[in-house]
Amino acid sequence: MAGNFELLSEQGLRLDGRRPHELRHIKCKLGVFEQPDGSAYMEQGNTKVLAAVYGPHQAKGMKAETNDVIINCQYSQATFATAERKNRPRGDRKSLEFKMYLEQALSAAIKSELYPRSQIDIYVEVLQADGANYAVALNVATLALIDAGICLNEFIVACTASLSKNSIPLTDISHTEEVSGGPMLTVAALPTAEKIAFLEMSERFHIDHLETVIETAMAGCREIRDILEAAVREHLLHIGSAADWARVG
């Protein structure tokens, strides 16, 4: 789709009033449900996603043959999540693609050597979709894995970035920006190690800009990592307060 209108106004503000490098407002919570081993909920702007983690448990069926850990994801999107009603919550091409990408990125983060012959199930449910769905799904999956007590090498976080017509990079793309054209780049990174676990881009821009756009996305990742870390700390203080952890700080 050709970009019909400009992503940045003359005043340097985006369609929703943000500055180019600003993330949308992030709110998150760990441990929303009782039944799963780990669960989390996250809102990034109007994108709202729930995740649940079951496992590690014994791998079932054919999968049990291998010695490695099996990471099994499911991405589904509520039928009322988008402005236009969807007929199927899962099983369409987009969901299958996201499922694959989630498995790929999370395998890079999970300490697989600790879980031989076991399976970890991660179920992601998008309640409201407003851009950067994959990135938010991955971030909330990280939180749910942490809530389930599964060992990770590091927080794995994802962020999107784009480029406006006058070559100013933008962080955290909303749905309106996504559909109004322009390139979109999604990066899933291990921010402290500065490793990129997954990268996807659509549309096109000159290769000279690639470096700055990736750097913008990485900066977004680092910012999100700090927010997630703060949420995890707060959650731990909350659940650990009975054991007098609060004073450890």
Add this chain to the structure above:
Amino acid sequence: MAYVALSEAEKTFILHGVEEDFRCDGRSRRDYRPMELETALVSNASGSARLRLANTDILVGIKTEIDVPDPLTPEFGKLEFFVDCSANATPEFEGRGGSDLAQELVLALENAYESPLAFDYRTLCLIPGQQCWKLYIDILILECGGNLHDAVSLAAKAALHNTKLPRVTASLLDAGVTDLIISDNPYDCTRLTIDTVPLLVTVCKIGDYCLVDPSAEEEVCSPVSIVVSVSMRNGEAFLSGSHMTGGGAMHRDTMRNCLDLGLSIGEQLNTLLAKMLKQEEERVGPKRPKTVGFLK
């Protein structure tokens, strides 16, 4: 249904508790577990509600569409139910695992809403024989802690209460063709009356006794249960459908007792829901705080 493993001793304990009218969580046979209700939390839907009944978590979103009425019922609008059992609730629901349960819930709701006395389909009509509203009631099951039927029907009713249909004006063009003008103003909308909208009450038979609002553990102990749908009209409870679930059988007298219990509980539940919706309406009044959703 979410699988709960119970030993014989645990089952006997639950059974004895039911006989003494003092269940494992301290309730009597006629008591419900605590409920939380929040409406209008999905901004992409015309109406939405989230109900948490102890550990059962249901999110309902309602979307609207303009459709052509059925030729047999030209003055009626349309409702379509869709239930999605999210794998968040239990890994068994992964892929197509939850479709049987989803189908059962859809059928139960369709049966309950079938009578025009239970749901007034005329309110959804725009131009008889030509245009009507079609409401998609999409139900998402996020966690199963027993008693899905009741929770789903309560959430669906709350979401219907929350649904805002934009005001439509029609202008007659040449050759009898009508043109609809839908208001752009989000505050210029109509609401549905939900007084007669049915609720489902699951009456569960454990041992020789009947109880309502079974927890997941109690459901395992019950050989058979009957789902009663209750519609209120002029302060009286009417039966708008019922079906049995589970593999067992029950005596005709027991069934009669179950239906009576279901009707009386349905009446109380209806009052309770009306009260919760009123509280919610006051909470989302002019001084509206931010929606809490799952952040609580």
